[in-house]
Structure formats: structure tokens, C-alpha cells
Amino acid sequence: MKTNRLLTAFAVTLLSTSLLSCTKENTFSTTSAEDETTFELSGNQAVADNLTEDANNIFMEAAANRNLLGSNFGSLPVITSNTLTCAAVTVTPATGFPKTIVIDFGTTGCTSTNNITRKGKINITLSDSVRKTGSQAIITFSNYAVNNFKKEGTVTWKNTSTAITKSWQRKVENGRVTAPNGRYWLHNGVRDVVQIAGTATPNTLLDDIFLITGNYTITNATGKTRDCFITEALQKKSTCDNIGTGKLKVQGAAHNALINFGDGDCDKLATISIDGQEPRTIVLR
Numbered sequence: 001m002k003t004n005r006l007l008t009a010f011a012v013t014l015l016s017t018s019l020l021s022c023t024k025e026n027t028f029s030t031t032s033a034e035d036e037t038t039f040e041l042s043g044n045q046a047v048a049d050n051l052t053e054d055a056n057n058i059f060m061e062a063a064a065n066r067n068l069l070g071s072n073f074g075s076l077p078v079i080t081s082n083t084l085t086c087a088a089v090t091v092t093p094a095t096g097f098p099k100t101i102v103i104d105f106g107t108t109g110c111t112s113t114n115n116i117t118r119k120g121k122i123n124i125t126l127s128d129s130v131r132k133t134g135s136q137a138i139i140t141f142s143n144y145a146v147n148n149f150k151k152e153g154t155v156t157w158k159n160t161s162t163a164i165t166k167s168w169q170r171k172v173e174n175g176r177v178t179a180p181n182g183r184y185w186l187h188n189g190v191r192d193v194v195q196i197a198g199t200a201t202p203n204t205l206l207d208d209i210f211l212i213t214g215n216y217t218i219t220n221a222t223g224k225t226r227d228c229f230i231t232e233a234l235q236k237k238s239t240c241d242n243i244g245t246g247k248l249k250v251q252g253a254a255h256n257a258l259i260n261f262g263d264g265d266c267d268k269l270a271t272i273s274i275d276g277q278e279p280r281t282i283v284l285r
């Protein structure tokens with residue numbers, strides 16, 4: 001949850017349209033309409049995931065800036081990526097919990113230092129300090145968009161940490177993403193996140209590494225649905241823009257697609273293969 005830059009994947013929506021269209025006829029001539037739907041929905045899920053990750057990053061930075069993380073060392077400030085330099089953040093009440101956090105990027109939008117343009121509001125109800133086991137945050141959105149991808153729905157964040165493990169759960173309900181061209185898709189699911197590095201340095205959000213597991217569903221505007229399962233835990237380093245390793249299975253009616261995020265390089269690429277066919281390369285950022 002502590003990342004220094006947006007885990008962006010917005011270009012991946014071109015997966016089934018313009019991306020690789022010039023080679024599709026020759027290389028993928030055997031794919032069926034159902035295969036193509038799976039490729040499309042796989043890309044859509046990547047976009048939805050990254051919008052959720054972005055909202056989580058915004059939440060964490062706002063909490064750090066307003067001293068709502070808890071359990072940091074001393075009175076030193078928490079080092080963040082300064083994503084909120086162009087947003088207005090309000091927290092009420094001044095003392096006690098629960099707190100309401102409103103992060104307002106304006107109606108026309110503003111661009112952060114890492115060239116991500118956001119507009120609208122993120123609304124958060126926080127039950128207790130973020131790092132306190134059992135604390136919960138309910139995140140909703142008001143006319144909120146990232147690079148003109150509109151995000152709707154509810155994200156329920158819960159701290160599931162134990163004495164020896166730092167962990168969180170994120171549940172997405174009634175998720176909906178609308179692309180700049182008006183095309184939309186729905187997504188719901190649960191992700192479990194375990195921090196495997198950076199726990200000894202709570203005063204910085206820049207050195208953490210996380211492992212992510214979970215499952216969810218993705219549905220396009222015509223009602224086509226795919227179930228998605230993380231089969232090999234996804235690893236996310238805060239110093240990388242995107243997930244570096246791990247595998248995700250997208251289950252179709254009579255086939256399975258496998259998204260492979262690579263071998264740990266901080267690159268922008270992943271591959272999608274259906275039932276062992278020649279993989280397609282997708283751009284995650």
C-alpha cells in the first residue's frame with residue numbers, strides 16, 4: 001500500500017482494439033470471439049486493478065500527511081511521493097475517530113508530479129489509525145477520474161495485521177470503470193496484501209514490497225463475465241511503477257488465459273496467453 005508512483009495500466013485497454021492489430025490476423029488467426037473477449041476483459045481487469053491501487057496510494061499519502069497512520073517512530077515526518085501537492089485535503093473532526101477524509105482534485109482536474117491527472121473527489125471514512133489492527137476505511141468516489149478513466153464503486157480497506165505480519169484486505173463492490181471513449185466494465189473482488197519488506201522503516205512509504213493474492217470478476221457492457229484468480233502471488237515494489245512478478249488466471253467458458261507479469265524487472269510489460277498459445281504482449285503503462 002505504500003507505493004511512490006501510480007501502478008498505471010491505462011494503455012492496456014487498447015488490448016483488443018488497436019494494440020497489435022496489425023499482427024493479429026497473421027499471429028492470432030485461430031482465436032475465437034470468446035478468446036477475444038477474454039483478452040479484452042483481461043486488459044479491463046488490469047485497468048480496474050490499477051485504479052484501485054491508485055486510490056489506495058492516495059489514501060495512504062493523505063493519512064501520512066495528516067498523521068493518521070499511527071505507530072511511526074518518533075516525531076519524524078513520513079516520507080511520501082508527494083502525489084497530493086495539487087489536491088485539497090480536509091479531515092473532520094479535528095480529534096477522535098471515526099474521521100471523514102475528503103480529497104478534492106477539483107472539477108477540471110490537476111496533474112501530480114508523476115504526470116497523472118485526477119479530477120473529482122475521493123471520500124474516506126476511517127475508523128481508527130491506519131496501522132492499527134482492525135481499523136477500516138470505506139472509500140467512495142464523487143465524479144472521480146484518473147487520466148479520464150472514471151472510477152465508481154466502494155472499496156473497503158481493512159487492516160488484518162498480526163503481531164508478526166503486516167497485512168491488509170481490500171474489497172471492491174459495485175466497481176465500474178468508464179473509459180474516455182464511453183466504454184465501461186464492472187468489477188468486484190477481494191485482494192489480500194502482505195508486506196514483506198519495509199516494515200522496519202515506518203517513516204517512509206518508499207521502501208516497501210508487497211505480495212498480493214485474491215480473486216475477482218470482470219464484466220463488460222454486453223454482460224460477458226470472466227473470473228480472475230491470482231495463481232502466483234503478485235509482487236509489487238514501491239520503487240517500480242508496475243507489478244514485477246506473479247501470474248493471474250482469467251477463466252473463460254472453455255479456456256483459460258494466463259497473465260504473466262514477468263521476472264521482477266521494473267518494466268511496463270506483461271504477457272497474456274490462452275491455453276498455451278503464442279502470448280500477446282501488453283503494455284501496463
